[in-house]
Amino acid sequence: MRKPYIYIIGASMLLAPTSMWAQASLSPRTAVALSNTNGQKAHHSKLKAQNSNLKTLYVTIDPARTSWQALGLTPVALHANTATVRLSIDALQQLAKQEGVEYIQLTSGTSQMLNLARQEAGTDQIHKGTSLPQAYTGEGVVVGVVDAGFDYMHAAFRRPDDGQLRIKRVWEQGTQTLDGATAPTKYGYGIELNTPQLIEKAQGDSDTNSHGTHVAAIAAGSDAYKDGAYVGNAPDADIVLVALDLNESTNADISNAVQYIFDYADEVGKPCVVNLSLGNQDGPHDGTSTFDTMTDAMQGPGRLIVGAAGNHRTDAFHIDHTFASTADAPLRTFAKYKVAPSNSVSGGTIEIWGEKGTDFTVDIAAFSTVNKKDAV
Structure with a gap:
């Protein structure tokens, strides 16, 4: 059973x-x-x-x-x-x-999360080819980043030797407009920057957010600052960016973003890695959500998707329990009414998931941390 x-x-x-x-x-x-x-x-x-x-x-x-x-x-x-x-x-x-x-x-929007930097990943040894057949710097590979807050003109996205832009495509999914730019045909919304001229004309997707620049530079930055002391993991890779609308984007928009990047990689015949340093807490957290299964299906030889370790990795934000039989004692727990564990603002959602085809009941009681007599 x-x-x-x-x-x-x-x-x-x-x-x-x-x-x-x-x-x-x-x-x-x-x-x-x-x-x-x-x-x-x-x-x-x-x-x-x-x-x-x-x-x-x-x-x-x-x-x-x-x-x-x-x-x-x-x-x-x-x-x-x-x-x-x-x-x-x-x-x-x-x-x-x-x-x-x-x-x-229909899912909620996304929040941004950072992954570990190059030094903690041992990437320097890979760049040098230590104990490897050759050095690996991302040459001949497409690195895609789905995020928001990109500065397309940052030195990290140019070749240090000749200053040529390494960003090959950008899809801004929001409501921005730019003369000469239209929505990518297959996707039908946002604007696509598919020439160096359009990318340089746009400059970036945000004047107030730099998270995407930070993440993309860790993944594939080639900045010559201090003799390349702060280059990313794949400094010679081609770059494709998708700028999300953080106020409106859903998990399905992120799936579209990953597909857009893989479409480009197919077009140029190169292997591709897509980075997602963002996320939300929707779904059952067991790999069966629609986003998880579609993401798994997108991957294959020469196609990888990397997810950030998560800023909530040490937070008590999720609980699961397996019942051996219907006679088992009920699971009892407290859940704080907060948007996220690291956020002091109250609100948000609690999702409760059960195995398909299995009935269960849930009793809810509100408990005031201000006045413990207010529990209902």
Whole structure:
């Protein structure tokens, strides 16, 4: 017998009113979004996306019962029976009722996280070729970075010998505009900077954020400052950047970003590594979320995705439990009502996940840390 389990993640309780939708299974945030179609925002989810009122989300279908064409959908990133699509909330409401739509997932936005620097990874020895057949500096490889806050003109993204720009493509997913730049054809939103002239004209995606520059420089920087003392892990690699809209981007937008970078690598016939120094706490944390399974499917020979170790790696932010039988004593725990463990601001979400096909119940009690008599 398969053992039931429960996952508890995050900060405030997210209850998904899924019973009103007869066909598709909905992720908690999708169900809440559909229950708030009167134009008002739920406290935990932004329903309005960019200027076009569209959201990027995951949709899984049963091809024996329907097709993307029959549903009137154009997949962007497609793997097996799951695709990323762009829909308005109104269109999503209708899609949830269609025959053959198995699962719809709308996720929250992202937060940025940093990984370890070159010195702690032993990269210097790789650059020198110590105990290796040759030195490895990223030459002939594409390094993609999905983030926000890029300075395209930074010295780390130029060749030290001739000053040529090493950034080959940029996709800004937000609402920016630039004369001569249009959305990448396959993806249909944001703007693509696909020439050195457009990249230099744009200069960067943000005047106030530098996180992406920091991360991309660690991954592939070639700055000659202090004789290259601070070069990145792959200083000779070609670079492709995707700048997220941190206020609106979903996990599906990140999947699109990874696919965009791999598309370029396929175009030029080079191996590729994509770095994600960002994340959120959505999902069951067991590798079965739609983002996890699609990310796994994207990888293969010459295609790797690297995720940051995570700024929350030492925080008590997640608990799981396996019940041996229905007679087991219940799991009891406290969860702080906070956006993140490192954040003092209250709010956020708690997600509770169980094994598919297994019933379980959850009792919720609020406990005041200010006045312990206020527990309910």
